[in-house]
Amino acid sequence: MGNPTGGGARRPVSVLLAMLALAAAMALAACGSSDDSGSGDEGGGIGGDSAEQGGSGTIKLGLLSTLEGPFAPFGEAANQGAKVALLEHGGKLEGTGPRDGISGVKVGGKTIELVVESSDATPDVAVDATRRLVEQSKVDAVVGPLSGDEGIAIKNYAKQHTDVTFVNGSSGAQNTTLRDPAPNFFRFSTDGAQWMAGLGKYASEELGYKTVATVGEDYSFPYDQVGGFMTEFCGAGGKVPRKIWVPLGTKDYASFIAQIPKDVDAVYVALGGTDALNFTKQFDEFTGRKLPLLGGSITVDGAIIKGLGDRVEGTVSAGPVAVLDTPEYKEYAGALKKHFPESGPPGLFDLSYYVNMKSLLQGLDKAGGNVSGDDAKLREALSSLSWTTPIGPVKLDENRQAIANNYLFKVTNGESRLLDTVENVNQTLGVDREKYVSQPSFDRKNPSCS
Amino acid sequence: MTTRLGNRRTLGLVVLVAFLIAFPFFASSFWVVSIGIKTLWLGIAALSLIFLAGTVGMVSLAQTAIYGSAGYVVAHLTVMQGWNGWLAVPVALAVAVTLAIFVALISARSSGIYFLMLTLAVAVFLYFFALQYRPFTQGFSGINGVHAPDLFGLSLRDPTTFWFLALAVALAAYLAVRGVIASPFGLTLKGVRDSAPRMAALGYNVTAHRVVAFAFAGLVAACGGVLAVWYNGQIAPGSIDLTRTIDVLVIAVIGGLYRLEGAWVGALAVTLLTNFANDYTARFNTVIGLIFIGILLLSPGGIAGIWENAAGRIRGGRSGRPQPPVIEGAGR
Numbered sequence: 181m182g183n184p185t186g187g188g189a190r191r192p193v194s195v196l197l198a199m200l201a202l203a204a205a206m207a208l209a210a211c212g213s214s215d216d217s218g219s220g221d222e223g224g225g226i227g228g229d230s231a232e233q234g235g236s237g238t239i240k241l242g243l244l245s246t247l248e249g250p251f252a253p254f255g256e257a258a259n260q261g262a263k264v265a266l267l268e269h270g271g272k273l274e275g276t277g278p279r280d281g282i283s284g285v286k287v288g289g290k291t292i293e294l295v296v297e298s299s300d301a302t303p304d305v306a307v308d309a310t311r312r313l314v315e316q317s318k319v320d321a322v323v324g325p326l327s328g329d330e331g332i333a334i335k336n337y338a339k340q341h342t343d344v345t346f347v348n349g350s351s352g353a354q355n356t357t358l359r360d361p362a363p364n365f366f367r368f369s370t371d372g373a374q375w376m377a378g379l380g381k382y383a384s385e386e387l388g389y390k391t392v393a394t395v396g397e398d399y400s401f402p403y404d405q406v407g408g409f410m411t412e413f414c415g416a417g418g419k420v421p422r423k424i425w426v427p428l429g430t431k432d433y434a435s436f437i438a439q440i441p442k443d444v445d446a447v448y449v450a451l452g453g454t455d456a457l458n459f460t461k462q463f464d465e466f467t468g469r470k471l472p473l474l475g476g477s478i479t480v481d482g483a484i485i486k487g488l489g490d491r492v493e494g495t496v497s498a499g500p501v502a503v504l505d506t507p508e509y510k511e512y513a514g515a516l517k518k519h520f521p522e523s524g525p526p527g528l529f530d531l532s533y534y535v536n537m538k539s540l541l542q543g544l545d546k547a548g549g550n551v552s553g554d555d556a557k558l559r560e561a562l563s564s565l566s567w568t569t570p571i572g573p574v575k576l577d578e579n580r581q582a583i584a585n586n587y588l589f590k591v592t593n594g595e596s597r598l599l600d601t602v603e604n605v606n607q608t609l610g611v612d613r614e615k616y617v618s619q620p621s622f623d624r625k626n627p628s629c630s
Numbered sequence: 631m632t633t634r635l636g637n638r639r640t641l642g643l644v645v646l647v648a649f650l651i652a653f654p655f656f657a658s659s660f661w662v663v664s665i666g667i668k669t670l671w672l673g674i675a676a677l678s679l680i681f682l683a684g685t686v687g688m689v690s691l692a693q694t695a696i697y698g699s700a701g702y703v704v705a706h707l708t709v710m711q712g713w714n715g716w717l718a719v720p721v722a723l724a725v726a727v728t729l730a731i732f733v734a735l736i737s738a739r740s741s742g743i744y745f746l747m748l749t750l751a752v753a754v755f756l757y758f759f760a761l762q763y764r765p766f767t768q769g770f771s772g773i774n775g776v777h778a779p780d781l782f783g784l785s786l787r788d789p790t791t792f793w794f795l796a797l798a799v800a801l802a803a804y805l806a807v808r809g810v811i812a813s814p815f816g817l818t819l820k821g822v823r824d825s826a827p828r829m830a831a832l833g834y835n836v837t838a839h840r841v842v843a844f845a846f847a848g849l850v851a852a853c854g855g856v857l858a859v860w861y862n863g864q865i866a867p868g869s870i871d872l873t874r875t876i877d878v879l880v881i882a883v884i885g886g887l888y889r890l891e892g893a894w895v896g897a898l899a900v901t902l903l904t905n906f907a908n909d910y911t912a913r914f915n916t917v918i919g920l921i922f923i924g925i926l927l928l929s930p931g932g933i934a935g936i937w938e939n940a941a942g943r944i945r946g947g948r949s950g951r952p953q954p955p956v957i958e959g960a961g962r
Binding site: 301304307312316328329340353399400623624 | 659862866869
């Protein structure tokens, strides 16, 4: 009885029938055509049909973020940001939950229909969710994803579906747009290396550091952050004798701290949240010296300032999001608070999704809601778009990557305050493009200037 | 009676085969790719677990790691070394089977929860290996841009072609596992499952049987892994993490641990749920969890078991509630 083949002739009949019942359910729901796939030559995976566009009076927009797994809170903020952009175009919330839709948005004379999908921050699931948006819901454009490695996977998917326009969410992997970009992927937010603009130069010229050791978590985002920092710092004559990579979620840093040379002027820390707190405490106990710190874009937050107090006073960091005294920022912050009273202050995720969604809507407006064929009009409109976001002006380069402001911060009186603005940071951080692209991608080893 | 049942069985089989062949021609590409093909490769992975659990009594959590290793080898050789895709496949299968043998040599002497923990350790170890051994796996970001090679001049990027390849592999895996179970070797495995000490007393080398069975299951899982990496177009540590490991176990249990066909029934059910449950609720993981618990409580034979139970009652036959499979090695 309890074995896979036993049981004679009866079981196979029943199981076949069970499978057929499921298959029939599949067939009933699967009513669509099987046109030739619109797959290109590049990217990975399998092709598939995408939108049959034009004609009708609605434009379908897909919104992809991360509503499951450890990044779920960021995904909720991201969707709020994207919805603020839709609300500014006359939308009405159908509910305050992250998956609730929005109605009544009109762009170029057409009605926008929003389809919300989510991943758990792994590339596999992000591609599956995008497939659902593009091949099942037949959206005309996708806004997303949230994290860096998802972004690389979606870019590869975008190459196969050239009739759909993809606009980034908040993912910041450099190679989504720097190397081998997709012609239909647009990013109106800056990447992880751009987020470091200004810090290396400041450390070398203003703070006078000659040698800095770096500590970062061992995955792509900190690689880009360290790479961005070193591009400037080494360019200004600084040396980085040692780059240290720790696994995500490390609790005991002793063996890593032992590798940090004694004679460095400062330690650059690209760790998130409590990791940075633990590292700094252990570093001070271990070495007995309070070396100055430099912070990555997600290193210096309220928790670490509260946890370390005076120890981080004067610490300089850099990032793309700052509290600005501009009408655009105030308007956005007000709208976010009004529509989503539960939300925190404007942050990286909601602002990135806001800026990208708003850019797409403006592009659609300029193109008169025309998304037929290869979206040529929309893409032209997006490529030439330039506007002032709540975090400063943005425009695109030839790879459809944002050129935007970056901000330097310094912890002063227990608060991370705006120190300086680096204007119009491009993706190559001011280095000649050919030279920048020809160097190896940022990783554990590269760049190097020991 | 027997003839009638035989006729119905043939009819059911013909309808199923006709449906599977016609499927890519009338369904949209989303259904062919995201539901159909995904069901096929997930089912193959679950098949290897159902074989191990149902026939040999080894509930392995290492199947994801093994199919992931095959996927990683294909991705590494084709993308990073520029190999031809078809050349990479036998290497990938060989690596996965070698890994399976290695895992089995470590764990085959244990049973029950100890075996479960050892295979879980392998799954976690491979996840961290993928995360940290960058020269081979490219770390956290994984290997992107994996192409399925052409087959007799037909592009496997085309959903219809890929569907038939996946279908053929699934069918071959199914028949192979059936064949092994029906063979004298399979009978011995069942003997090992039911009473290892008795088989040992009869002069069988229990550990060797378990190792061979595990290696065979590894080969089946590896076939699913190769399809999976072509399907996804990339592989990253996230493709083989604990969530994915548990997914395969859930699929096997939902489908029914005591029927090989249950692998695809479970895979289809889970694929449909993950794709469509979130149209109705934000808590679709909870929905899957509740269904899982419901099936464990009501029908240990999975979805296939529910059907048989109902059909058995209607016919008034003796095949009432199906019994759960014996999954722990009885005694030591």
